[in-house]
Amino acid sequence: MVIFRALGPFQAVSGDQLLDLGGQRQQAVLARLLVAGGRAIPVSTLIDELWPGAPPAQALSTIQGYVSRLRRALEPGRAPREEAGILVSAPPGYALRAGIERVDAWHFESLVKRDGDDLEEITRRLDTALALWRGPALAEFADLPWAQAESLRLDELRLIAVERRADAAVRLGKTAALIPDLEAHASGYPLREEAWRLLAVALYRSGRQADALGALRRARHVLRDELGLDLGPTLQRLEQDILAQASHLDASPAATVTVRPAAPGTALRVVVADDQALVRTGLRVVLDSEPELELVAEAENGEQAIAAVRLARPDVVLMDIQMPRLDGLAAARRILAGEDPPKVIMMTTFGTDDNLYSALRAGVSGFVLKTSPPEQLIAAIRAAVAGDALIDPAVTTHLIAAFAGRQDPAAPAGLSDPEIDLVRLVARGFTNRQIAVTLAVPEQAVAEEVNRLLKRLELLDRAQLVVLAYESGLVSPGS
Numbered sequence: 001m002v003i004f005r006a007l008g009p010f011q012a013v014s015g016d017q018l019l020d021l022g023g024q025r026q027q028a029v030l031a032r033l034l035v036a037g038g039r040a041i042p043v044s045t046l047i048d049e050l051w052p053g054a055p056p057a058q059a060l061s062t063i064q065g066y067v068s069r070l071r072r073a074l075e076p077g078r079a080p081r082e083e084a085g086i087l088v089s090a091p092p093g094y095a096l097r098a099g100i101e102r103v104d105a106w107h108f109e110s111l112v113k114r115d116g117d118d119l120e121e122i123t124r125r126l127d128t129a130l131a132l133w134r135g136p137a138l139a140e141f142a143d144l145p146w147a148q149a150e151s152l153r154l155d156e157l158r159l160i161a162v163e164r165r166a167d168a169a170v171r172l173g174k175t176a177a178l179i180p181d182l183e184a185h186a187s188g189y190p191l192r193e194e195a196w197r198l199l200a201v202a203l204y205r206s207g208r209q210a211d212a213l214g215a216l217r218r219a220r221h222v223l224r225d226e227l228g229l230d231l232g233p234t235l236q237r238l239e240q241d242i243l244a245q246a247s248h249l250d251a252s253p254a255a256t257v258t259v260r261p262a263a264p265g266t267a268l269r270v271v272v273a274d275d276q277a278l279v280r281t282g283l284r285v286v287l288d289s290e291p292e293l294e295l296v297a298e299a300e301n302g303e304q305a306i307a308a309v310r311l312a313r314p315d316v317v318l319m320d321i322q323m324p325r326l327d328g329l330a331a332a333r334r335i336l337a338g339e340d341p342p343k344v345i346m347m348t349t350f351g352t353d354d355n356l357y358s359a360l361r362a363g364v365s366g367f368v369l370k371t372s373p374p375e376q377l378i379a380a381i382r383a384a385v386a387g388d389a390l391i392d393p394a395v396t397t398h399l400i401a402a403f404a405g406r407q408d409p410a411a412p413a414g415l416s417d418p419e420i421d422l423v424r425l426v427a428r429g430f431t432n433r434q435i436a437v438t439l440a441v442p443e444q445a446v447a448e449e450v451n452r453l454l455k456r457l458e459l460l461d462r463a464q465l466v467v468l469a470y471e472s473g474l475v476s477p478g479s
Contacts, residue, residue, distance in 0.1 A: 008134025
């Protein structure tokens with residue numbers, strides 16, 4: 001049985017023997033197939049991604065030679081004409097066939113994304129997941145864009161796992177032994193507000209109120225020095241609660257949510273998460289008036305929103321960007337990191353929404369104003385489920401203004417003029433139907449072209465295409 005390791009030095013191991021995978025370029029073929037998660041990769045893609053911009057004249061035969069030698073290393077006992085069982089042919093390319101637990105990166109991701117509410121089980125599972133790491137992922141291939149992107153993705157999952165494990169331990173009351181690790185985590189990743197929240201709560205519950213406030217002061221200094229920002233709303237509320245010695249800080253019971261019984265039919269299931277009862281009531285009225293929408297749960301904070309998603313399995317989550325305990329952005333990231341996540345639509349009031357840009361980059365499926373008319377809200381839900389995310393035009397105007405001072409913006413390389421026009425229309429909040437009317441083309445053609453652009457630009461969602469347009473200056477204030 002061959003075990004593949006990518007969370008550290010890239011290796012393939014059979015028993016106690018480290019297999020000879022050849023030179024770095026040959027190893028890169030296997031690493032690229034591992035990153036694909038078992039999906040087939042065309043040979044043409046392998047060539048483009050192993051030699052970005054300048055493939056050799058004999059690239060095809062070189063790839064075939066690499067694959068042949070890798071097969072001999074991985075399956076030395078295979079007969080000459082016997083079909084390969086690990087590095088298999090999958091026309092027009094190749095694929096890696098292995099069980100999830102035989103590839104450390106696959107196993108790690110499955111453990112992190114697994115659902116569960118038992119805090120002890122969460123702690124044990126994430127301990128197992130984090131123990132798979134032996135060093136930086138795919139570091140040998142850091143000069144290749146696909147490896148850089150996968151390394152960043154895996155490292156973000158690792159940080160999420162560290163914080164989830166710490167959160168479970170804090171809620172179980174295991175704070176004293178956790179503090180040194182949380183100190184190291186917050187110092188190593190000082191821009192992660194969740195790291196500071198966990199450290200401050202652990203210190204407070206260990207009887208170190210002054211140290212908890214000191215940790216939040218350090219967080220404030222870092223954010224101001226690095227980004228020119230104050231603490232986010234979650235840390236500000238935590239600081240106030242520590243000063244007031246709020247009773248809810250003494251214990252952290254598991255979030256409780258009420259899930260409505262499932263109604264018959266095929267209605268879209270919606271969870272509403274907002275800390276204001278008046279807002280939840282208004283949204284309940286709007287959703288109950290639409291037969292094809294079903295409100296299945298409500299939450300008052302980010303932790304409850306995550307629990308509601310696990311229990312209710314909704315299609316869409318309407319999430320306030322600012323909430324206590326765990327803010328909407330952090331909750332959205334954790335929800336979207338799960339397996340087969342629902343669509344997340346953020347709600348904002350433009351009070352102090354410093355997280356607006358971060359939420360779009362996290363892959364949310366839309367933004368609406370809380371003051372939007374009901375039809376705008378309903379349209380956003382329908383668009384999100386259809387993969388045609390809706391960004392409220394007022395939100396786009398707000399976000400465009402944040403990029404007004406960017407110097408020398410440049411459109412993404414290789415985009416044609418029609419593609420740039422399409423990106424601009426998406427960035428202005430147009431749906432596929434509105435774009436089709438504007439350009440006098442079929443709506444299906446617009447959908448296919450948008451999806452093609454997302455894949456080509458390696459973006460997770462339509463909302464990230466909007467961010468790309470702002471960053472590159474394709475949309476500007478007043479346009």
